[in-house]
Amino acid sequence: MGVRISLDDLRELIVRALTNSKVADDIAGVVADALVAAEADGIASHGAARVPPYAEQALCGKVDGYARPTIERSARAVINVDSNIGFAFPAITLGVEAAVEAVKETGMVALGISHSHHFGVAGHHVERLAEAGLVGMAFSNTPSAIAPWGGKTALYGTNPIAFAWPRPDTPPNDAPLVIDLSVSTVARGKVVLAEKQGTPIPDDWALDTDGKATTDAKAGLAGSMAPLGGTTAGAKGAALGMMIELLCGALTGSNFGYQGSSFFEPTGAPPSIGHLILVFDPNVFGGAKNFAARGEALFSEILAQEGTRLPGDRRLTLRQTAARDGVELPDALHADLIRRAG
Known part of the structure; x- marks a missing residue:
């Protein structure tokens, strides 16, 4: 109920x-x-x-509910926003609004957000860009949950990736194509929910502290999340996790996943992780004249096959x-x- x-x-x-x-x-x-x-x-x-x-x-005080983000345009196509240990969403809103304006001049913009908190649904941030006729990609690191492939101790976060493509001529609602995934097999929040509800998890979601697949949500949270590819073929997923740690931790000057404390517990220092959002104006690229139609051609080919759907x-x-x-x-x-x- x-x-x-x-x-x-x-x-x-x-x-x-x-x-x-x-x-x-x-x-x-x-x-x-x-x-x-x-x-x-x-x-x-x-x-x-x-x-x-x-x-x-x-x-x-682990997240500052009164913190105001600060913004700096450090180069023509680079915007840096400091969340100042506050919630991510005000910083994202500030940065995305600035990026939408800046990309009109530069064609591409990189938006780095530092010293931040939980990124929320990554797809929503790039969907906002696609609604403005732009192409967007977003990355975030998170507190550690995934071990390096072959290891047992979590170093990387579940590290979401999102992509959005505008569809200006697709009635009834012109909704963009949005792809949203994490480099773990599932979002860690799903394992947290399973642990709270006392329900088992599929055996390819997480590994215990010995690096073995488990259906026990509590054991999975104590161990590590399985990277994309699952508990037996996750090398590429783990590599993507490392890439995002570099983009969102090192590049923005924020914590790596293993340095950031939990998004769920009221103990420890602020997570202080980072985000990176890339914005492209499709009208300045080589396919500008028909980029939307080309996208629709691909989508039509996909949907022509029985059992398919678009993300x-x-x-x-x-x-x-x-x-x-x-x-x-x-x-x-x-x-x-x-x-x-x-």
């Missing part, structure tokens, strides 16, 4: 829960928008379930349903939000 709630009511509940937890009103609104959007898309691991750890970390189709269907019918929260989570909201 659960509690069904409209998206507007959920947003209000989250804002109140956060403002009661040492988060500024406007920042709470930006964070709530991100969490409600995740919930609407069926990504519960990145939705309202994040409010309790966000609130606890704001209360203890993100399920997300759009769930989003439409949630806008109409709201979303269902677990009873315990709803009660927690009510308590925090006061």
Whole structure:
């Protein structure tokens, strides 16, 4: 059983829960928008379930709920935003808005975000770019969860990657193509949810502290997440994890995954991880005259095969349903939000 709630009511509940937890009103609104959007898309691991750890970390100062991001354009095509140990979403919003303007001059922009917190749903950030007619890629590192291939101790984060491609002539809603994945077999948040619910996990999701595949969520959290490719063929996934650590940790001047503390626990220093967002104006590349049509040609070939679909189709269907019918929260989570909201 659960509690069904409209998206507007959920947003209000989250804002109140956060403002009661040492988060500024406007920042709470930006964070709530991100969490409600995740919930609407069926990504519960990145939705309202994040409010309790966000609130606890704001209360203890692990994330600064009053921090304002600062921005610097260090080169014509490079923008740096410092989250200043605050929530990621205000920094992302500030940086993306600046990048959309800058790319009109430069054709390409790299946006680095440093000293940040949980990236949320990576696909949402690049979707915003594609809605502006741009092509976007996004990367983030996270606290360590994946061991180097052949190792047993987690060093890399689950490190999401997202890509969005504009589809300006695709009725009824012109929704962009969005690809969103992490370099682990699944997002760590799904294992956290399984551990809380006491349910087993598939045997290719995680490894225990001995580096062996496990169906026990608690053992998996104590060990490491399986990289893309699973528990037996994850070398390439682990290599991608290392690449993103360099892009988001070393390049932005932020922590590596093994240096950042948990997004879930109210103990330890701020995670202080980094993000990198790449923005491309398709109108300045060689295929500018027909880039959209070329993309649609590929999509048509894909969909001509029985059993296929484009990435993100399920997300759009769930989003439409949630806008109409709201979303269902677990009873315990709803009660927690009510308590925090006061």
